[in-house]
Amino acid sequence: xxxxxxxxxxxxxxxxxxxxxxxxxxxxxxxxxxxxxxxxxxxxxxxxxxxxxxxxxxxxxxxxxxxxxxxxxxxxxxxxxxxxxxxxxxxxxxxxxxxxxxxxxxxxxxxxxxxxxxxxxxxxxxxxxxxxxxxxxxxxxxxxxxxxxxxxxxxxxxxxxxxxxxxxxxxxxxxxxxxxxxxxxxxxxxxxxxxxxxxxxxxx
Numbered sequence: 001x002x003x004x005x006x007x008x009x010x011x012x013x014x015x016x017x018x019x020x021x022x023x024x025x026x027x028x029x030x031x032x033x034x035x036x037x038x039x040x041x042x043x044x045x046x047x048x049x050x051x052x053x054x055x056x057x058x059x060x061x062x063x064x065x066x067x068x069x070x071x072x073x074x075x076x077x078x079x080x081x082x083x084x085x086x087x088x089x090x091x092x093x094x095x096x097x098x099x100x101x102x103x104x105x106x107x108x109x110x111x112x113x114x115x116x117x118x119x120x121x122x123x124x125x126x127x128x129x130x131x132x133x134x135x136x137x138x139x140x141x142x143x144x145x146x147x148x149x150x151x152x153x154x155x156x157x158x159x160x161x162x163x164x165x166x167x168x169x170x171x172x173x174x175x176x177x178x179x180x181x182x183x184x185x186x187x188x189x190x191x192x193x194x195x196x197x198x199x200x201x202x203x204x
Contacts, residue, residue: 005034015041019173036180040161042173050176051144054159055081057151060090064148067192069095069131069141072107074166079115087120090148095195097132097139098204107166117204128204129196138200145188156185 011032029042031050040050055078058064066085073079073096086092094116098108119125131139143160150157161176195201 005037007034008032008037008039011039015175038178040176040178042175050178051078051159051163051165052081054144054146054150054157054178055085058085058090058146059149059152060085060088061149062154063091064089064146065091065093065189066144066146067093067189068144069139069192069195070164071097071140071142072164072166073112073116074107074109076109076111076115078165079109079112083115083118083120083126086123086126089123091127093127093129093192093196095129095131095139095141095192095201096204098130099132107164109166130202130204131195131198131200133200133202138198139195141191141195143188145185145192147182147185147189150180155180156182158185158188160188 011030015030029040031038031040033039055066058066064085066082068082073094082092082094096108096116098113116126116128142162142164143158145159146155146157148154157178157180159176159178161174163174163176
């Protein structure tokens, strides 16, 4: 933790102490921000509050690229934000685990899928990838990279953690981290490239 701001370290130690004592509630979240790092624990209002806030701060200009990989995806509000960015010219890529044979489509909401598959008149459809084959879940990553304009300037940003954008996530204690770091965002973007180029990953 030597490169992590002291304010963030103090917050994490406090949250860990609450977890050890069984006092970390899944309904009362906390947040801390210092320098390039922001940490959020357990959702304050909904499972995707912080991810939604992050997407609100993205601007689609200069080839801004968004890459989201997630285990489950049931929050259509996040899918709508991604589609609107796509419709505004952002290059959006999404990886999900989708099994049409299952009643819950393996955690991919019907409205979520509608937004992800909706066609933009100017830019066509979002690049949507399925990491699931033969009923086996292939992807457990949960991250979003922004490579482009965030908070009014060009930079790289990574969001990751234990949470996936689905309502059920708010039933558990979760942690999310947002890091403003161009090199890190590039590495996550490269990881996304490797993931979509696997033979068992298909386009939807």
